Amino acid sequence: VEINKNISDKRSYMVDSSKLLKTGFEFKFTIADAIKEIRVSPTALEMHKGIYSNLKLAERVYIAKNIGMRDLRLIQGGIAVDDRGCLNFANDFNFYGVKRFYQVQNFSTSTIRAFHGHLKEAKYVYVAKGSAIVAAVELDDVKSPSKNKKVNRFILSDKKPQVLFIPPKYANGFRPLEDDTRILFFSTSSLEESKDDDYRFPVDYWGKEVWEIENR
Template identity: 35%
Template structure:
């Protein structure tokens, strides 16, 4: 399975604006949280999961999210290819990152909030892997 964008949309009329995502299936989601990146450290990463999958949606601001399929969780190659995805508060697009990937989150705006959803409860599995931000080359 590959990371994919589940396209959302936006509707505006005299009453205001509605952002929606009619194709996102939230049944696997067991928990969620919101990340607010500071201006001091606008890139968070690299963090990933062998077992857990994640969904991301920009609630406020714009984001670029780097995604890498990991080849060896104990010592991955620092030259693995990365994909970049862009999320914006303008639409309710959802980025699905399946198990087996790591991510780095780059807030592109000082006002920002990123909704993150997971298919496991906190502490349900021991499945968190972190790597220094500069471990992977030429991503951001």
């Protein structure tokens, strides 16, 4: 914010958007939406940091409104191989809404990390090394979610690069299938925001078969 003391205009006036609205224009977001975003993401007010601004706040409001309307989906990647080696990629993953990332590596393939849910936070999951079962189930209630909800089960592997998008209002978890499996999580919430949007459920809440390997 910059104050210019050289401006000599002393007039007081008020503007509104009535003429604009008469043309049929509709606002997608309101001041109330911005206030709500500020409450859950106070970093939007850290104006002393170059990355934060009114434009950044508007962007965050847009993302917060739209991220929840996106469906659970796989973003396809691929592998390019030549005489020099291999290159794994996911060119359609644009890091939409991402605020942070972290990598998880279990000591044992028998260790299951599940279930962990959010109402506001979305995640992108990518297996950088090895392979894993990743499960996601929609939450109809955070205190006592229905056990009849469909459990979406995915096998992610570095041999077939894919990024799994898990929208808000889902619980998720994973089990590594290989030693030294490494999984990257890209989150749309900061660590502080995530702490107030954290819901845990037992690993077998939706059944033990979710994590079993079927012989066939």
